[in-house]
Amino acid sequence: MSTPIDRIDAALEMAAGIVIDISADRLAGPSLCPGWSLGFELNHLVGGMRIFAAELSGAVVDRDHHDDWLGNDHRAAFAIAADLDGTAWHRPDALESTVRLGFGPVPGAMAAVVHLTELVVHSADLAVAVGNTDRIDDTLCGQLLETMRSTGFDSFRQPGMFGAEIAESPQAAGHRRLLAFTGRNPAGR
Numbered sequence: 417m418s419t420p421i422d423r424i425d426a427a428l429e430m431a432a433g434i435v436i437d438i439s440a441d442r443l444a445g446p447s448l449c450p451g452w453s454l455g456f457e458l459n460h461l462v463g464g465m466r467i468f469a470a471e472l473s474g475a476v477v478d479r480d481h482h483d484d485w486l487g488n489d490h491r492a493a494f495a496i497a498a499d500l501d502g503t504a505w506h507r508p509d510a511l512e513s514t515v516r517l518g519f520g521p522v523p524g525a526m527a528a529v530v531h532l533t534e535l536v537v538h539s540a541d542l543a544v545a546v547g548n549t550d551r552i553d554d555t556l557c558g559q560l561l562e563t564m565r566s567t568g569f570d571s572f573r574q575p576g577m578f579g580a581e582i583a584e585s586p587q588a589a590g591h592r593r594l595l596a597f598t599g600r601n602p603a604g605r
Contacts, residue, residue, distance in 0.1 A: 438542065511525045
């Protein structure tokens with residue numbers, strides 16, 4: 417079985433393949449997150465990656481999650497964030513550290529699952545929204561779904577985080593089942 421860090425590496429690789437194919441003119445389009453544009457969701461993802469990297473590295477986070485992290489080049493901003501994020505998670509003490517999240521401090525191993533959720537779900541959102549689902553790692557999505565079902569995920573079902581589960585066929589692709597579980601319409605709209 418792969419480690420949490422292996423899964424984060426796989427999620428970063430998946431996300432990179434999705435982001436590289438999103439042109440700047442698509443960023444104003446709608447995402448699967450109600451009320452969010454693709455650019456806002458990508459900025460949220462990049463901001464989260466930068467904040468996790470800073471937390472794990474002991475750096476001061478002087479920006480808010482939804483400040484402008486993309487600048488004029490969303491692909492370059494993602495690449496920088498992915499490099500910092502991956503490096504931070506590969507620190508020898510990453511899973512033993514305490515990470516401060518918006519809802520409080522959590523052990524590094526739990527923070528890794530939270531971060532993996534952010535990476536995989538938002539990447540799948542972006543891929544579905546731009547019609548590029550062939551870049552999604554459905555095995556990774558299915559593994560994350562199993563993890564989410566086995567933990568007390570329902571406490572995260574609140575406005576602004578995750579909606580109520582949407583019915584989806586058990587035979588559907590991993591990303592469709594994962595997105596439906598997190599309250600997103602896996603059909604794209």
